[in-house]
Amino acid sequence: xxxxxxxxxxxxxxxxxxxxxxxxxxxxxxxxxxxxxxxxxxxxxxxxxxxxxxxxxxxxxxxxxxxxxxxxxxxxxxxxxxxxxxxxxxxxxxxxxxxxxxxxxxxxxxxxxxxxxxxxxxxxxxxxxxxxxxxxxxxxxxxxxxxxxxxxxxxxxxxxxxxxxxxxxxxxxxxxxxxxxxxxxxxxxxxxxxxxxxxxxxxxxxxxxxxxxxxxxxxxxxxxxxxxxxxxxxxxxxxxxxxxxxxxxxxxxxxxxxxxxxxxxxxxxxxxxxxxxxxxxxxxxxxxxxxxxxxxxxxxxxxxxxxxxxxxxxxxxxxxxxxxxxxxxxxxxxxxxxxxxxxxxxxxxxxxxxxxxxxxxxxxxxxxxxxxxxxxxxxxxxxxxxxxxxxxxxxxxxxxxxxxxxxxxxxxxxxxxxxxxxxxxxxx
Numbered sequence: 001x002x003x004x005x006x007x008x009x010x011x012x013x014x015x016x017x018x019x020x021x022x023x024x025x026x027x028x029x030x031x032x033x034x035x036x037x038x039x040x041x042x043x044x045x046x047x048x049x050x051x052x053x054x055x056x057x058x059x060x061x062x063x064x065x066x067x068x069x070x071x072x073x074x075x076x077x078x079x080x081x082x083x084x085x086x087x088x089x090x091x092x093x094x095x096x097x098x099x100x101x102x103x104x105x106x107x108x109x110x111x112x113x114x115x116x117x118x119x120x121x122x123x124x125x126x127x128x129x130x131x132x133x134x135x136x137x138x139x140x141x142x143x144x145x146x147x148x149x150x151x152x153x154x155x156x157x158x159x160x161x162x163x164x165x166x167x168x169x170x171x172x173x174x175x176x177x178x179x180x181x182x183x184x185x186x187x188x189x190x191x192x193x194x195x196x197x198x199x200x201x202x203x204x205x206x207x208x209x210x211x212x213x214x215x216x217x218x219x220x221x222x223x224x225x226x227x228x229x230x231x232x233x234x235x236x237x238x239x240x241x242x243x244x245x246x247x248x249x250x251x252x253x254x255x256x257x258x259x260x261x262x263x264x265x266x267x268x269x270x271x272x273x274x275x276x277x278x279x280x281x282x283x284x285x286x287x288x289x290x291x292x293x294x295x296x297x298x299x300x301x302x303x304x305x306x307x308x309x310x311x312x313x314x315x316x317x318x319x320x321x322x323x324x325x326x327x328x329x330x331x332x333x334x335x336x337x338x339x340x341x342x343x344x345x346x347x348x349x350x351x352x353x354x355x356x357x358x359x360x361x362x363x364x365x366x367x368x369x370x371x372x373x374x375x376x377x378x379x380x381x382x383x384x385x386x387x388x389x390x391x392x393x394x395x396x397x398x399x400x401x402x403x404x405x406x407x408x409x410x411x412x413x414x415x416x417x418x419x420x421x422x423x424x425x426x427x428x
Contacts, residue, residue: 208275
């Protein structure tokens with residue numbers, strides 16, 4: 001049985017994808033604008049040993065499987081046609097396929113590509129979300145290369161969900177590279193600033209500050225004294241140089257340190273933009289309590305993070321592609337769980353909103369940036385890592401569009417006695 005026949009047995013004869021393989025066989029729609037090409041027998045090893053998205057990811061990241069055409073379109077069709085109803089094979093079909101590919105491919109394990117993080121590698125660093133292990137996880141994802149992130153994120157160097165208006169959100173803006181993403185990232189920082197009510201002279205702490213975007217925005221646009229902290233040494237070094245270049249050193253600072261080591265009781269406002277995903281369910285209570293302790297009475301916290309659409313869903317899938325390749329130890333909670341933990345830590349909740357569609361748009365822009373700079377990205381980080389990013393960003397567009405994941409901003413106030421010190425109606 002040739003590989004094209006196996007493909008048809010697994011997904012049916014009407015797949016809207018061109019399928020080709022190293023054995024010369026073909027299947028699917030010959031006129032499709034997306035194609036799946038099995039380049040080597042190693043791809044078959046991966047797919048037989050892990051007949052799911054992990055097997056596909058391993059084969060693609062390692063270069064033994066090629067997805068041609070627009071990555072988002074390819075993944076959407078695979079999900080809609082191949083994975084939507086599951087793979088329905090009889091025992092006779094399974095036996096025939098295994099005879100064709102050879103039992104040796106099932107029992108002879110092929111090592112995953114080096115971009116995959118094994119649980120064994122992390123176990124040696126201690127309990128999940130210990131300081132040492134968190135530092136290694138952040139290093140794995142964020143210390144890829146500042147030059148690579150500049151190619152993908154664009155001038156704003158902001159690796160969190162942007163906020164689009166109708167004009168910036170127009171579909172044709174994604175590949176025009178005309179500043180729509182940068183405008184939307186400025187709008188996000190300004191929305192956070194307005195929710196926090198930033199005023200000149202205030203002290204802002206931005207935990208998990210990335211490359212210092214919120215810190216610089218608060219200092220430049222609102223005259224705030226802002227400190228950002230990050231576990232990524234490369235981020236801190238990049239941010240320090242950028243702050244100096246912009247002449248903001250008197251107001252803005254980014255330090256390479258754990259947010260848990262920041263002194264308590266001295267900040268008027270705290271922003272947490274994209275950090276909570278790395279905290280872990282067991283640590284949410286202590287996380288929000290520690291942020292509450294760092295605020296003065298009447299202070300505010302704006303928590304911005306990716307969420308699950310329901311509170312009863314598991315926070316992580318250690319066997320999934322995202323936890324293996326992108327965010328080791330990453331955990332996502334439902335918005336109700338986060339709001340409850342904030343409330344129980346002493347915050348009065350004043351506002352919450354879901355920006356799910358905005359993150360799908362943000363990811364489309366990042367994916368377009370990567371495609372435009374593909375050769376440069378490969379030269380900077382290697383083809384395997386660049387492939388991880390192409391796959392991950394396109395897959396996440398689908399995730400946000402189809403409500404597999406969401407993005408919530410939750411605003412909390414540390415009461416001053418019984419006073420919240422906020423206007424009677426939303427002011428942003």
